[in-house]
Amino acid sequence: MTVREIRDAIRDGNMTAVQAVEESLRVIEEKDGEIGAFLEVFKEEALARAKELDERKAAGEDIGRLGGVPIALKDNILYKGHVASAASKVLEKHTAAYHATITERLLDAGVVIIGRTNMDDAAMGSSTETSAFKQTKNPFNLMKTPGGSSGGPAAAVAAGMVPAAIGTDTGGSIRQPAALCGVVGVKPTYGHVSRYGIIALSSSLDQAGPLTRTVEDAALILEVMHGKDEKDATSIDVPEVAIAEVLSNSLEGLRFGVPKEYFSDAMDQEVKARVEEAIENIKQAGGEVKEVSLPLMEYALPAYYIIQPAEASSNLGRYDGLRYGTRGKGALEDSYREARSLFGKEVKRRIMIGSYILSAGYYDAYYKKALAVRTAIHDEIEKVFEDVDMLVTPTSPSVAWNLGEKFDDPIAMYLADIYTVTANITGNPAISIPCGLAHDLPVGLQFIAPRGEDAKMLSVAHAFEKLSE
Amino acid sequence: MDIDRIAKLAKIALSEEEKADFETSLPSILDYVGKLEEVDTSKVEAKAYLTDSVNAFRADEIEESAEERQGVIDNFPSESGGALQVPAVFE
Numbered sequence: 001m002t003v004r005e006i007r008d009a010i011r012d013g014n015m016t017a018v019q020a021v022e023e024s025l026r027v028i029e030e031k032d033g034e035i036g037a038f039l040e041v042f043k044e045e046a047l048a049r050a051k052e053l054d055e056r057k058a059a060g061e062d063i064g065r066l067g068g069v070p071i072a073l074k075d076n077i078l079y080k081g082h083v084a085s086a087a088s089k090v091l092e093k094h095t096a097a098y099h100a101t102i103t104e105r106l107l108d109a110g111v112v113i114i115g116r117t118n119m120d121d122a123a124m125g126s127s128t129e130t131s132a133f134k135q136t137k138n139p140f141n142l143m144k145t146p147g148g149s150s151g152g153p154a155a156a157v158a159a160g161m162v163p164a165a166i167g168t169d170t171g172g173s174i175r176q177p178a179a180l181c182g183v184v185g186v187k188p189t190y191g192h193v194s195r196y197g198i199i200a201l202s203s204s205l206d207q208a209g210p211l212t213r214t215v216e217d218a219a220l221i222l223e224v225m226h227g228k229d230e231k232d233a234t235s236i237d238v239p240e241v242a243i244a245e246v247l248s249n250s251l252e253g254l255r256f257g258v259p260k261e262y263f264s265d266a267m268d269q270e271v272k273a274r275v276e277e278a279i280e281n282i283k284q285a286g287g288e289v290k291e292v293s294l295p296l297m298e299y300a301l302p303a304y305y306i307i308q309p310a311e312a313s314s315n316l317g318r319y320d321g322l323r324y325g326t327r328g329k330g331a332l333e334d335s336y337r338e339a340r341s342l343f344g345k346e347v348k349r350r351i352m353i354g355s356y357i358l359s360a361g362y363y364d365a366y367y368k369k370a371l372a373v374r375t376a377i378h379d380e381i382e383k384v385f386e387d388v389d390m391l392v393t394p395t396s397p398s399v400a401w402n403l404g405e406k407f408d409d410p411i412a413m414y415l416a417d418i419y420t421v422t423a424n425i426t427g428n429p430a431i432s433i434p435c436g437l438a439h440d441l442p443v444g445l446q447f448i449a450p451r452g453e454d455a456k457m458l459s460v461a462h463a464f465e466k467l468s469e
Numbered sequence: 470m471d472i473d474r475i476a477k478l479a480k481i482a483l484s485e486e487e488k489a490d491f492e493t494s495l496p497s498i499l500d501y502v503g504k505l506e507e508v509d510t511s512k513v514e515a516k517a518y519l520t521d522s523v524n525a526f527r528a529d530e531i532e533e534s535a536e537e538r539q540g541v542i543d544n545f546p547s548e549s550g551g552a553l554q555v556p557a558v559f560e
Contacts, residue, residue, distance in 0.1 A: 080540070097540025191520055204518050233525040234518070302502040313479065320480070322555055327546035333480070335556050341482035345490065348481060352472075352491055353498060355479040366502065371517060372510035378519055410494055411501055427519050 003069050003163045003217035010057070010068040017050035017057075017068030021112050024070040028114070028161045036136045037146075037156035039075055040083065041115035046070065049112050064110025065224060071106065072156045072165040075116045076123055076199035077208065079103050086199045087119045087131040089342040090319045093326065100197025101229045102166065102208055109224040114162055117152030121344040122316065123173060123201045125149050126416040129407055130346045137403070138181060140441055144400035147177030147416075153211045154181040164212045164221055168198060170205045171304050172395075172420025175432035178211050179395035179444020182434045184465075185211045186218045186458070187420075189451045190427030191236035193222075194229030202311040203234070205304075205424040215433065215462040219243040222454070243455045247462040252286035254460065257388035261297040262419055267397035270438035275394045278435040278445045281467050282392065292384050292391070296377045300422040303377070305414060306357055306370035307425075313354025316347070349410065378426045385450045390460055394419055395432040395444030419446060429454045431461045435468065470496055 001009070001023075009015035025043055032038050050068060057063045073079060076086040078096035080103075085091040099107070107113070121130040128136045128151025136151045138144040139159040146155040150167030154177035157165050167174040169187040178185025186209040193208045200206060210221035223243050229235045258279060263272060283289045321327045321339025328338025343351070357366035384391070397418060406412040423430035428448050435445035445464070449457035472491050476483050483491070547554040 080537075094544060095540065097544065098534075098537050191522070230525075230527045234520065234522070235525075236520065236522055296508065299505055299508055302504045305498065305502050306505070321546065323541075323546075323553060324544035325546070327556075330556070332556050332558050336480045337482040340480060341484075343481070345487055348483065348487060349491060349494060349498075351479050351481060352475050352495060356470075356475050356495070356499075359475070359478060366499075368515045369505050369510065370502075371515035372513050373505050373508050374519070375513040375516055376508060376510060379513065410498060 001163060002214050003066065003212060003220050004214070006069050006163060007066055007220070017053040017112065018047065020068050021046050021050040021070050021114070024114050024162055027159065031159050032161060034137065034142060035139055035155050035159055036134045037117050037152045037159065037161060038072070038115045039085070039087065039118050039133055039152070042082065042113060046112050046114050053110060053112070064108065066106070066220065067110030068112065069110070069164070070112045070114045070162050072114050072117045072153060072162045073103070074119050074150050074153050074165070074167045076119060076168060077103060077166060078197040079113055079116070082116065084116070084199065086122045087133055088121045088344070088347070089132040090325050090339070091199070092132070094324045098197060101194040101231055102225045103197065105224055117156050117165060119152055120149035120346070122199070122347045123149040123168060123170060124312070124346050124350055126172070126176060126413050127406065128152065128177070129403065130344050132344055135403065138400045140182060141400065143402055144441065145180065145403050147180035147400060149173040150211065151177050154178050154183055154185070157181070157183045157211050157213060164210055164217055166208060167211050168206060168208045169424065170201045171308060171424050172417040174209050174211060175395050175420045175430060175444065175446060176417060178432045180400040180442065182442030183211055183213055184215055184218050184434070185209065185432045186222060187423060187430050188222065188226060188454050189429040191234050192226045192238050192429070192454060194232040194235045196229055196231035200315040202308040203315060204311060205308060215458055215465050216244060216247055218431070219247060219458045239452065239455070241455045243458055246455055246459055248459045249463050249466050250286070251282055251460065251463045254287050254390065255388045256282055256287050256289045257292035257384055257391045258289060259292050259294045259297065259391060259393060261294050262393040267394065268399065268438060271394055271396070271398060271443050274436045274438050274443040275445055278464070279392060282464065285463070285467055290388070292388060294380055294384060296373070296380050297422060299373050300377055300425045301414065301418050303370040303373045304421045304425055306366050307374065309350040309354035310358050310367050311354070313351045313358065316351055346410070374425050377422065381422070381426050381428065390457065391448040393446045393448065395446040396420070399438050399441035399443060423448050427451055429457050431457055433461050433465060
């Protein structure tokens, strides 16, 4: 069942919150042994909360816009009293002392948090393989990666364990695993969702968002999560629209831009074929489609691999084992080095790159240059949006690959984010939505909208979803 | 590229295997990102953030929460009377 269906069934008295949670736990019990989406399931607690919601409802209370809906969190989102480790050895024993703002908003809306799901170590990776704790597999084919870094949330939703999960997206970490697992994934406009209480990776790029099976469900979740938060100074006012209410079924008269740079010969030709068919369907449904050009697109990923490690090396400086985590032995300096040696290799690699490019003599050549290139990419995309309402692209250049396949080749792994990373660099909202299969595995279509046009983007994605039904 | 020096700056201990990996992977990543030199950025500004918002202020008010305070203390690897105990800084 979808978020909408569960919410309505509980509201109308056709189902209890306890039944919804029991069903979720049953599917986890049945499937998660082989898929490995969850790091921890809060079984007793989820059932107790569901029971409490049912009792409150029986007493005539309003249990919220998402009353009784089971959801899963990515392991980098704080849920008070529960471990939040970002799938990293460094934070293995870290227990959240407070709720993230989004956790609080979701709980206020009546959700039941079923558990925390797997991810790449400190969210660095594109396959969930750098997790310090377990390997998550793609529910479509257990030999394949679920993508990453939100591989746990994507696999949990794709396998029907929960109708929705919350992930984070710094370079594609919601949209890429959503595409590879055949679900919907949204990265909102930068600043629309508070990051307070989310373990920071790269502060000028990070956003949290939902992974769901339908666009409407993503809208329902987003409505609850988004909006200014005084605890996150980068959060901004969000237009007051009930997104789920404005979901339209029409693409008539909308102008779609197809950036030619997103259809290189290097991409999987079957994936390309599915995306071209999807674009043809948009045309058939009355959408006005035209080719556009983003010549600077090829510089988005190199710019990302400067900005992200630079910001990450700085954000991760706090993991010194002093106030939480595992304390290293010896005098202060030695204890730092030992505690931080618990990071996985990919995290260390990015801390090293970040430290190098921020060090004296290299700052201007790398970091400042990357920020300038980001501004140039932003200006270029803004200009394109003067002529079109929405960009439409593939989400990923390939379908899910074999587990282990790119693990020892960092640049090959980084290239998996080539189509998603631009929206992080520029702060635009973007969504990945399933558009068929290639090689028997899901393909994702991506819509990128002007900043602040999240509701319009969801509306378009919803109309597209209706076309494919 | 002096891997030991960067590791020292980053205050991070590396295994021999990691060091050997980084000797080759770091230069190849820097080579890849070096592609940015092709872009003419003489007419654009390097901005740390792209949002239009400036200086989001709020009142600096203390909200006491015994439960959250205890949660923070419970995470301390080493504690003494509700205070954080740290390793010696001076010999």
